[in-house]
Every structure is written in C-alpha cells, then in structure tokens.
Amino acid sequence: MARKTGSHSQITGPKVRQAASKLFARHGFAAVSMRQIASEVGVQAGALYLYTPDKQSLLFDLMQGHMQDLLTAWEAQEKGRGPLEQLEAFVRFHIGFHLDRPDAVFIAYMELRNLSDENFAVIEGLRKRYEDVLESILREGQQAGVFAVPDTKLAMMALIAMLTGVNTWYREGGRLSRDKVEAIYWDMARKAVAA
Amino acid sequence: MARKTGSHSQITGPKVRQAASKLFARHGFAAVSMRQIASEVGVQAGALYLYTPDKQSLLFDLMQGHMQDLLTAWEAQEKGRGPLEQLEAFVRFHIGFHLDRPDAVFIAYMELRNLSDENFAVIEGLRKRYEDVLESILREGQQAGVFAVPDTKLAMMALIAMLTGVNTWYREGGRLSRDKVEAIYWDMARKAVAA
DNA sequence: GTCTATAAGGTGATAGAC
DNA sequence: GTCTATCACCTTATAGAC
Structure with a gap:
C-alpha cells in the first residue's frame, strides 16, 4: 500500500499545471491564489514551489x-x-x-x-x-x-x-x-x- | 483659490469611474486595488466608498x-x-x-x-x-x-x-x-x- | 467630502521539521 | 516530497475626526 507521504514528483508536477490551468481559466490568474491551486492538487501551498519557482x-x-x-x-x-x-x-x-x-x-x-x-x-x-x-x-x-x-x-x-x-x-x-x-x-x- | 479639502462630488464621481475603467482595462479587475484607483483619482481609498458601495x-x-x-x-x-x-x-x-x-x-x-x-x-x-x-x-x-x-x-x-x-x-x-x-x-x- | 486609522483576513514565498 | 509555521505585506471595507 502507498504511504500517505512519499515521492510523487512525476505525478504532482502535471497535476499542478492542470489545476492551475483549470483555475486560471475559470477565475483569472490574478484572482487565483497559490493556496487555491494547492488545495485543488491536494497538497499544501509550500509544496507547489518544488514544481515552479513562482x-x-x-x-x-x-x-x-x-x-x-x-x-x-x-x-x-x-x-x-x-x-x-x-x-x-x-x-x-x-x-x-x-x-x-x-x-x-x-x-x-x-x-x-x-x-x-x-x-x-x-x-x-x-x-x-x-x-x-x-x-x-x-x-x-x-x-x-x-x-x-x-x-x-x-x-x-x-x-x-x-x-x-x-x-x-x-x-x-x-x-x-x-x-x-x-x-x-x-x-x-x-x-x-x-x- | 481652491481649498485642499472641499466639495467635489460632481467631479470626483466621474473621475472614479474613468480611473477604474482605465486601470481595469490595463491590468484586470482582480489585479487592481481600491488604493490604486484612489491614487489615480487623487484621493485616499476611503473616499471611493462615497461613490460606489463596493x-x-x-x-x-x-x-x-x-x-x-x-x-x-x-x-x-x-x-x-x-x-x-x-x-x-x-x-x-x-x-x-x-x-x-x-x-x-x-x-x-x-x-x-x-x-x-x-x-x-x-x-x-x-x-x-x-x-x-x-x-x-x-x-x-x-x-x-x-x-x-x-x-x-x-x-x-x-x-x-x-x-x-x-x-x-x-x-x-x-x-x-x-x-x-x-x-x-x-x-x-x-x-x-x-x- | 475627504482624511487617517484600523479591523479582519488574504497574499506570495521561504525555513526547517519530518 | 510534503508539512507546518512564519515573514512582510497587501486586501476590502468601515469608523470617526475634521
């Protein structure tokens, strides 16, 4: 069985982009926070910065x-x-x-x-x-x-x-x-x- | 000579809409703050709420x-x-x-x-x-x-x-x-x- | 009519624990 | 790889002085 916390870099990266794409399209770049994107992905905001510098x-x-x-x-x-x-x-x-x-x-x-x-x-x-x-x-x-x-x-x-x-x-x-x-x-x- | 502080309701109202229009068009609604609009008009942010409820x-x-x-x-x-x-x-x-x-x-x-x-x-x-x-x-x-x-x-x-x-x-x-x-x-x- | 001050909460990004 | 905690700052909107 999978661990709750583990290595998902090859899954989380694409999920971040997909979540950002969906949220930016719906609400606009400026109206979407990093916390909202993280929530859509299912991680905490800090973890996003492993996949994008900003x-x-x-x-x-x-x-x-x-x-x-x-x-x-x-x-x-x-x-x-x-x-x-x-x-x-x-x-x-x-x-x-x-x-x-x-x-x-x-x-x-x-x-x-x-x-x-x-x-x-x-x-x-x-x-x-x-x-x-x-x-x-x-x-x-x-x-x-x-x-x-x-x-x-x-x-x-x-x-x-x-x-x-x-x-x-x-x-x-x-x-x-x-x-x-x-x-x-x-x-x-x-x-x-x-x- | 004009006072620094006075009655300008018939001037400030249109100026608020004009400033908002210019800034919303340039940067987008979500990216523009009430402080930016106020600054463009030449008043403080609180004064905007005399001309718009929100x-x-x-x-x-x-x-x-x-x-x-x-x-x-x-x-x-x-x-x-x-x-x-x-x-x-x-x-x-x-x-x-x-x-x-x-x-x-x-x-x-x-x-x-x-x-x-x-x-x-x-x-x-x-x-x-x-x-x-x-x-x-x-x-x-x-x-x-x-x-x-x-x-x-x-x-x-x-x-x-x-x-x-x-x-x-x-x-x-x-x-x-x-x-x-x-x-x-x-x-x-x-x-x-x-x- | 406009100002200053403030409330209550959200923002992007980073540090260090695990 | 992810979390929690935090920094420094910005946000909308309101209250009360002038």
Missing part, C-alpha cells in the same frame, strides 16, 4: 506550452496543395485544436497582460509565428488569383478572430456537431476571401 | 453603462431599408463604436467572470439584445434570398467575433484609416454571408 512562471509555462503545442500540431498536419485546400485545412485545424483545449485557449487570450515583459515577448513571438502561417496561405492565394484580399494582414486577423470565436459559444453535445460547425465556418471563411 | 458595483456599473450606450447608439443610428444596407450599417457602426471606447470594450469582454451571478445575468441580457439585432438582419436577408446563411446564430457569432477583433490590433494613426478598415471588413462580411 506564480508567474506557472502562467508562462502554461502559455508557452500551449503555443508550442499549437505550432507543432500544425506542422504535423496534412495540408492540401493549393491555397484553397490549405485554407480549408487551416480552418478545420484551428477550430478543432482550439475546441479540444478550451482552458488553455482562454488563458492564452486573457492573461497576456499578466505576463512579465520578457515572458510577454516570448509568447507574442510564438503567436506571430502562428499568424504568419495563415497570412502566407492568404498571400499565396492572392498571388494565384484564387483569393481577393486587399490586405492579407487584415484578412488574417479577421479570420483568426472569427474562428477563435467558436470557443465562446460551442458546447459539446449541443445543437451542432463539431464537423457541422467546421463546415459552416469553412463556408463563410472561403466566401469571405474568395476572388 | 468594488463589484464599480465593475458592474462600468459594464452596464457600456452595454446600454451600445444599444442606445444603435437605436439612434441611420439604417438602410434592405438587409444588405442594414448589414453595412451594422458593420460600420460596430467597428466605429468599439474603436471609440477600447477600454470599456476590453472590460466588457474580459471581466464577465468577475461579475456576481446576478450582475452577470443582467449583462448577458443586454449582450443578447445586441446580438439579436444582427441575427434579425441576417434572418431577414436569408428569407429575402439576399444572404445564404445555413445557420443565422452561427453567422451572427462569426461576424461579431470578426468585427470585435479589430480592437485587438487597430491603432490610431496606423497604416490604415478607420474608414478603410471599415470598408475592408464590410467587404469580407458581405461576401461571407452572400447568396
């Missing part, structure tokens, strides 16, 4: 991990050949990836202002890399005459805002399946930038 | 005022006759109104989770009334055969997210004028829902 690092690790997962997942994605196929792949990928991890997405969008200056710069760099993926697709399609976007940066911003917005209203088991939602958004995105 | 009410009044301004401004707006003219009016109105008050918009979107349950219900009701404006335009256009939106609720959500997203990147005096931005977004919105 609260700020906990937030940064969560956000950096999320952005890196996003970029890695896109790179591993099957992409079509032409701009139209690539845009469809991006739209479906973005919606699916974001719906899979609502807490991480919420934190990544809401807690930027609670990052230290240095940490903010890192996260912004990763975000820019992701935005460049979509902007490149749009630029390529524009040059090929498949899209008619007078400004690729604006079109990129408009599409990303539209797609990420799904997270604010979609509920699993609701009126529409994920696939149906992806199809409807792909239809709107396609038409919005069509030549 | 911190929660300060947040609620800001958000409720913003949502009521939004609905009032839309009702005072010139609208076109057909669905297409009405959609153009909505797109341009939404972008313009939101760019005019970035702090209030930021708070309205970011601080919902810091409202008490009762206050949240009130704000959600006002938000729903605004969403209904756009959904009605889309439904009317769908029935008239001007729009092709398989689901008016989804199209409404997609368009509002897209339009509100302008606030995240637009900077006064930047590369594009407000009117140019409105024109480009109107072009994308129109095409996205076009028949």
Whole structure:
C-alpha cells in the first residue's frame, strides 16, 4: 500500500499545471491564489514551489506550452496543395485544436497582460509565428488569383478572430456537431476571401 | 483659490469611474486595488466608498453603462431599408463604436467572470439584445434570398467575433484609416454571408 | 467630502521539521 | 516530497475626526 507521504514528483508536477490551468481559466490568474491551486492538487501551498519557482512562471509555462503545442500540431498536419485546400485545412485545424483545449485557449487570450515583459515577448513571438502561417496561405492565394484580399494582414486577423470565436459559444453535445460547425465556418471563411 | 479639502462630488464621481475603467482595462479587475484607483483619482481609498458601495458595483456599473450606450447608439443610428444596407450599417457602426471606447470594450469582454451571478445575468441580457439585432438582419436577408446563411446564430457569432477583433490590433494613426478598415471588413462580411 | 486609522483576513514565498 | 509555521505585506471595507 502507498504511504500517505512519499515521492510523487512525476505525478504532482502535471497535476499542478492542470489545476492551475483549470483555475486560471475559470477565475483569472490574478484572482487565483497559490493556496487555491494547492488545495485543488491536494497538497499544501509550500509544496507547489518544488514544481515552479513562482506564480508567474506557472502562467508562462502554461502559455508557452500551449503555443508550442499549437505550432507543432500544425506542422504535423496534412495540408492540401493549393491555397484553397490549405485554407480549408487551416480552418478545420484551428477550430478543432482550439475546441479540444478550451482552458488553455482562454488563458492564452486573457492573461497576456499578466505576463512579465520578457515572458510577454516570448509568447507574442510564438503567436506571430502562428499568424504568419495563415497570412502566407492568404498571400499565396492572392498571388494565384484564387483569393481577393486587399490586405492579407487584415484578412488574417479577421479570420483568426472569427474562428477563435467558436470557443465562446460551442458546447459539446449541443445543437451542432463539431464537423457541422467546421463546415459552416469553412463556408463563410472561403466566401469571405474568395476572388 | 481652491481649498485642499472641499466639495467635489460632481467631479470626483466621474473621475472614479474613468480611473477604474482605465486601470481595469490595463491590468484586470482582480489585479487592481481600491488604493490604486484612489491614487489615480487623487484621493485616499476611503473616499471611493462615497461613490460606489463596493468594488463589484464599480465593475458592474462600468459594464452596464457600456452595454446600454451600445444599444442606445444603435437605436439612434441611420439604417438602410434592405438587409444588405442594414448589414453595412451594422458593420460600420460596430467597428466605429468599439474603436471609440477600447477600454470599456476590453472590460466588457474580459471581466464577465468577475461579475456576481446576478450582475452577470443582467449583462448577458443586454449582450443578447445586441446580438439579436444582427441575427434579425441576417434572418431577414436569408428569407429575402439576399444572404445564404445555413445557420443565422452561427453567422451572427462569426461576424461579431470578426468585427470585435479589430480592437485587438487597430491603432490610431496606423497604416490604415478607420474608414478603410471599415470598408475592408464590410467587404469580407458581405461576401461571407452572400447568396 | 475627504482624511487617517484600523479591523479582519488574504497574499506570495521561504525555513526547517519530518 | 510534503508539512507546518512564519515573514512582510497587501486586501476590502468601515469608523470617526475634521
């Protein structure tokens, strides 16, 4: 049988991040105390500092991990050949990836202002890399005459805002399946930038 | 000459709301203390309680005022006759109104989770009334055969997210004028829902 | 109308026992 | 690896002086 007190470093570490993610998403970084996180994990507050140097690092690790997962997942994605196929792949990928991890997405969008200056710069760099993926697709399609976007940066911003917005209203088991939602958004995105 | 201590109730009240709006938008409701707000206004913390019963009410009044301004401004707006003219009016109105008050918009979107349950219900009701404006335009256009939106609720959500997203990147005096931005977004919105 | 002082309690982070 | 105890400080909100 297990001891009441013992070695759990390989279990407690992930549990700390998971608890922080859940609580930061629900109540916001500033409103959550280290004691609340510890209570969710099932340890005392002091024990958290074995897994993070401070609260700020906990937030940064969560956000950096999320952005890196996003970029890695896109790179591993099957992409079509032409701009139209690539845009469809991006739209479906973005919606699916974001719906899979609502807490991480919420934190990544809401807690930027609670990052230290240095940490903010890192996260912004990763975000820019992701935005460049979509902007490149749009630029390529524009040059090929498949899209008619007078400004690729604006079109990129408009599409990303539209797609990420799904997270604010979609509920699993609701009126529409994920696939149906992806199809409807792909239809709107396609038409919005069509030549 | 003015006394150091005197009667300023008609000046201090608005200053408190303005300071709170600025600080909540920059740092978040939970991260801002009553002492910080007082310091921004130029009074001591205790004096704030002459103008608000508590911190929660300060947040609620800001958000409720913003949502009521939004609905009032839309009702005072010139609208076109057909669905297409009405959609153009909505797109341009939404972008313009939101760019005019970035702090209030930021708070309205970011601080919902810091409202008490009762206050949240009130704000959600006002938000729903605004969403209904756009959904009605889309439904009317769908029935008239001007729009092709398989689901008016989804199209409404997609368009509002897209339009509100302008606030995240637009900077006064930047590369594009407000009117140019409105024109480009109107072009994308129109095409996205076009028949 | 605003101030100072204070109540009652929460905060992030660390030290040392086990 | 985790706990308890603690430090120094900040929090919202109120009472009473001016």
